[in-house]
Amino acid sequence: PERKVPIGFWMHRSYVPFISMSHFKNIHWHTLKPIIEEIWRQGHQVLFYAEGDWTTHLDSFAELPEGSIVFHVDRSDIYEVRKKLKDRFCVSGGIPNWLLSIGTPEEVQRYCKKVIDVLASDGGYIMDASAIIQNDAKVENVKAMTEFTRSYGLYPLEQAQGLKQQLHSMEEVDETGPTLRSKVKPGICIPWEEKRKELPRILGGENLLRRIWEEVESFGYLFIWQILLSF
Template sequence: MENNLQKMIEERNQLYMDVRAGKIPKRVPINLNMDGAAALEYAGYDLKTQQYDIKYLIDAMEKAAQDFESDNLGVTAVRFAHFYKILGAKHFVMGTDGFLQHPEIAAMEPKEYDALTAEPYKFLWDSVIPRLYTELDKPWPLSSAALAKGFHTFYSTMGQVGAAKNELCLKYGKSNLGGAFAQTDAPFDFIADLLRSFTGMMMDIRRVPDKVEAACEAILPLMIKAGAKGTPEKAGGCMIPLHMAPYMKEKDFERFYWPTFKKLVEELVKTNTNVSIFLEHDFTRFLDYIRELPAGCQLMAEFGDPKAFKEKLGDKFILTGFYPLAMLKTGTLDEIQDKAKEIIDILAPGGRYIFSLDKSILRVSDVEIDKYQALLRFVKEYAVY
């Protein structure tokens, strides 16, 4: 039994290694896309009360490993309710049903761009973080105690989750490729999402464009440091979810967004970090720009024409995504399979393709689980080279 599991792990690892190397694997690797909240709900747990104890998340990860025919473990767990509660977070708050929400807030005023640009780390630490976390805005020693508690909670939780993932991969024969993994942001997105808000940033590029450009350049080294997890001996991984670009005019994207994002990816690749980029919404307008990024990056597309992506990017990048999550709620089994065939027939030829949904399942109610399970089984049988 143990030998069979080890063989399964090696075979699944080889699928991903072949894709990364530009070789054609035996079959298309299959990624499960499920947020920790959806996994908890699927396992029968209540988000309002049971996501505070990490043991329930680990149980939910195991149930997903048992029940879904994927090559990866596939449950994403990067935001933890108890961590945000300890620090009194304003930018991640629990909704009435227990799901973590990301409200639009502005933790920086337009007049503070110069302070951010002059000393970004100091400004974030001294000014922004206390505005985002109420417990860190309290006088010493209360703020220091909250920081110590939050630091311990985060790394203790990540340690437990990391150990559980390793054990579950071994127990259920899932791919255990990896090493250190991180998430970072395009500098423009970081400023928009955490400092100025969507609305504020769109006004700033009109009112103080030079300051926005300078701030993106100033933030860039911090974004590189956050994402660089590779070493000369072992590759690391980094996810970059892109947000603001599809809502921008192309001339604004070219001036404010693209230069520092491109530098970010280039510098991460230099550190032996495998970069995965989530192209949120529709990036079709920007495919010629994306083409300029270093070869081998993984691009997960939410929307867009798979044929256009394959034609312009398929020889240089690993493509994934595209399969509409909504189909698993509204489609019949025949329609679900036909859509899978359509996408696989376009993207699989020549390799450099991983099957996945166009976005993660955030809530278990987003899909009909039996349809998703049937889809994964079908893809494993159909997408063979």
């Protein structure tokens, strides 16, 4: 409602060769394009979460109003994406999920450099995996992607060193001052002790209610992290 984030649009395989080019142009794109244009007229941007290889259809997407979408790269050719879309839209993604799962941190960093050089040299790029980061992604690889982007992916590039120092100073902890620590254990959003205060008198077994609450609450925590890691 506040128009601060794009409206997510998951584009599942509506491209050649899953459908013919004729079906794409005359059915899929013929109906989708005016919807995106109307959403843009209403002041909303759309995230084209383009899972799969949409390289064949980049010319069609370039017909949309400038700035109306964020194009997320899964398997599309990043060089073609830059050539046909980069001057019109923000681009995100491009780091293969398989690389995060079975690659090394060094391989991840090299690939991140390639994607940043192609898609982010003049801004307008959001670092992300090709698709939602899966459970088999190595922690050290996700960390390598994040840390490399924060050090190499700052722009304008000539100001990178100054911004890097600024980020470092923001992260420094004043060891002489008080240390703020969360009272909530990791993996929990709302502890049972806090939720219990909102409930009326419990006549039955409180342990049963607590167990059910903590099981349900854990799904909420998992959902939040899924969204954070995905977008």
